[in-house]
Amino acid sequence: MTEIEKTLENKGVRPTAMRILIYKYLAEKEVAIALTDMENAFSKADRTTLYRTLKTFEEKRIVHQIDDGTNISKYALCEPGCNCEMEQDLHLHFHCDNCDETVCLTEHKIPHINLPDGYVAENANLVIKGICDKCSGQ
């Protein structure tokens, strides 16, 4: 039983062949992945299967969904031991307007914001847009 299989089982997901492939794919990419990206990468698999796999992974906290402002949902593996719901785990995301890629900046947490009276914060999403390190030529 491989590492990935163990990880999936620990998270309560049956490690099917398809799911292991999808997990591997997400692991080797260091950018956030859209459903369409996966369709292209796994032309043999059905779009729905990929979709539902991502949803399952999300439910089981294997991936987190990223809204980068493009109106296309992206996904990335959670950090080991991350708890996506907790405020202290909310890192920011960077979307490059040049290469259109989105990355997790897991070291950069979203700063705490003081809200007006009556507002109760439960979640936060911070996306910075600009030019990424690869595209800025550094």
Next chain:
Amino acid sequence: MTEIEKTLENKGVRPTAMRILIYKYLAEKEVAIALTDMENAFSKADRTTLYRTLKTFEEKRIVHQIDDGTNISKYALCEPGCNCEMEQDLHLHFHCDNCDETVCLTEHKIPHINLPDGYVAENANLVIKGICDKCSGQ
């Protein structure tokens, strides 16, 4: 010539009857407005006209588009003298998970974030999700 007509002309938009109505509608709401909201409010007008009016308003800096994570574009009037592009004008937005309304918190600017080397920030979007003042009963 009314205040609204003057405002529109100053921004380089011809003040048609339709546009004045739409401007008024946006002005009297203190929440961000989706295209569908406008369709309901102006059942007589065509969806495309409302759509293109919002796009025109956006281009001319009369409204700014808001991405609140619902994947439905919303719009709100810009503050007088605001320059939506400038970083210092980037305020945060609050989306209530209870009433599903999104508001501009124009007083709350997005804090400056230090990015890793090579990353160039050009824009930022910060959305806080939770319970708004009306829904939290304060």
Next chain:
DNA sequence: CAATAATTGCACTTCCGTTGCATGAAACAA
């Protein structure tokens, strides 16, 4: 007035996300 330009309305398309239902594979209980 006629000529021109801008606005509006209608029809249609595309894209992404989502769901219902049938089939196939794996786990389980006898």
Next chain:
DNA sequence: TTGTTTCATGCAACGGAAGTGCAATTATTG
């Protein structure tokens, strides 16, 4: 092992929202 149940996958379709081409209407200009 066999039958039963549960879960995963595939196929087909739907829905909402954004966006476009073009014709009709309205406003502006000379």
